[in-house]
Each structure stands twice: as C-alpha cells, then as structure tokens.
Amino acid sequence: MELGRPKNLKRNIRFLGRWLRNPKAVGAVVPSGRSLATAMAAEIDHDAEGAIIELGGGTGNITAALLEAGIPHRDIIVIERDKAFHRVIAERFPQVRVLQGDAANLRRLLQNAGIGKVKAVVSSLPLLSIPDRICRQIVAESMAVLDDHGVFVQFTYGPASPVSKRIAAALGLRGRRASWVMDNIPPASVWRYQRSSAALESQPPKREQDRRLHKRSA
Numbered sequence: 501m502e503l504g505r506p507k508n509l510k511r512n513i514r515f516l517g518r519w520l521r522n523p524k525a526v527g528a529v530v531p532s533g534r535s536l537a538t539a540m541a542a543e544i545d546h547d548a549e550g551a552i553i554e555l556g557g558g559t560g561n562i563t564a565a566l567l568e569a570g571i572p573h574r575d576i577i578v579i580e581r582d583k584a585f586h587r588v589i590a591e592r593f594p595q596v597r598v599l600q601g602d603a604a605n606l607r608r609l610l611q612n613a614g615i616g617k618v619k620a621v622v623s624s625l626p627l628l629s630i631p632d633r634i635c636r637q638i639v640a641e642s643m644a645v646l647d648d649h650g651v652f653v654q655f656t657y658g659p660a661s662p663v664s665k666r667i668a669a670a671l672g673l674r675g676r677r678a679s680w681v682m683d684n685i686p687p688a689s690v691w692r693y694q695r696s697s698a699a700l701e702s703q704p705p706k707r708e709q710d711r712r713l714h715k716r717s718a
C-alpha cells in the first residue's frame with residue numbers, strides 16, 4: 501500500500517469503499533504495495549514474445565509495476581469485472597487495453613478483442629475466497645490462452661499455494677513459490693505455475709488446440 505501522494509490516498513479510499521461493498525469479490529482491504537507489484541512483474545520473461553494478461557486490475561498498482569518493469573503498453577491487457585475499478589484503471593492508463601469482464605470467460609474476452617499469443621497471466625484475483633469450481637475455471641481458462649511455456653502468476657496472503665493441489669493436478673500444472681514479500685500489508689507471496697512436462701508431452705500442440713477451440717466456438 502502506498503499512502504504518500506493525494507492521488508494514491510484517493511485510490512486507496514476508493515479501493516476500501518469497493519471492499520466494503522463486496523469484500524469477497526475484492527479480496528483485500530488495500531491495493532497491493534509496490535514491492536508486491538514489483539515481485540509479480542519480476543516473473544515476466546522479457547525475451548519471450550506475447551501479451552501479458554492481468555486479471556483483477558483494481559486501481560492499477562500491478563499494471564503500474566508491469567509498465568515500470570519495461571513492458572510496453574501495447575503488450576498489457578487488463579481484465580477487471582468491477583465497473584468502477586474498470587473506469588479507474590482505464591483513466592489511469594489510457595494507453596493500456598482494459599477489458600471489463602469476468603476472468604472466468606477469459607478465452608471469449610480475448611477472442612473478441614482479437615488477442616493472440618499470450619506469454620503470461622498475472623492474477624491478483626482473490627482465489628482463496630472464490631468457490632473451487634470457479635477457481636478451477638479461471639485457472640483452466642488462463643492455461644487455455646497461454647502458450648505452452650507460458651506462466652500463470654498469482655499472489656496470495658495465505659501460507660500455501662493459492663491454486664489447490666487438486667486443481668493443479670487436474671490441470672497438469674506444476675507450481676512453486678517464487679518469492680515472499682514481507683513488507684506488503686499483509687505479507688504475501690508470489691506463486692508461479694506452468695504446464696508440467698508430463699502435461700506438455702500428453703497434450704496436442706497449442707496450434708491444434710486453438711483449431712479445436714475455434715471449431716467448437718464457430
């Protein structure tokens with residue numbers, strides 16, 4: 501959390517207001533602090549090609565860190581379900597594409613927006629307070645849009661993996677804690693997930709999956 505400048509203070513008050521209205525959907529009382537946002541951005545591979553999808557933009561602190569890390573505006577697509585947050589983030593970063601919608605429908609949202617290759621999904625969705633079925637759908641949708649070696653990055657305030665072992669196994673994911681951020685309020689850790697090598701070997705190549713997906717939605 502950054503209280504410093506009046507603009508930050510205003511954004512933090514707005515964030516708290518949204519949390520008071522719908523604590524489960526917002527999932528945190530204050531936005532992510534700078535160190536946490538920087539730790540999330542550090543998981544992006546700058547050499548790989550493709551877009552970065554940010555799930556749950558809120559007031560835009562993770563977006564700001566992605567830009568500060570040198571990721572160009574054109575490569576960032578933010579998905580935010582809440583109308584008020586969508587407006588805040590679109591006004592804060594007029595050059596970034598911000599789509600209002602539900603992360604559980606990620607494939608459709610990206611398809612409609614004409615977004616192709618994706619190298620990373622960076623999520624600050626409150627996965628721990630989302631029902632298991634929806635959580636699985638969100639992670640499955642994220643993996644479906646990601647390249648074979650793409651990465652799903654998620655922070656958590658909890659002590660364990662924010663994607664349950666059951667969901668990770670069902671989706672063929674391997675996950676590891678990438679970093680701890682003890683100076684965030686509250687302290688958090690950043691996790692990263694990728695397809696396991698077994699899942700990569702057993703699945704058809706991504707292009708074939710895209711073709712099937714296209715066929716099904718046509």
Ligand SMILES: C[S@@+](CC[C@H](N)C(=O)[O-])C[C@H]1O[C@@H](n2cnc3c(N)ncnc32)[C@H](O)[C@@H]1O
Nearest residue numbers: 527528531532556557558580581582602603624
């Ligand atoms: C914990 S806040 C994180 C905000 C910001 N990225 C940060 O780190 O400060 C979670 C955000 O996810 C959004 N959200 C929750 N469920 C969502 C969903 N299913 N699809 C898209 N956004 C969602 C909330 O509206 C909120 O802005």
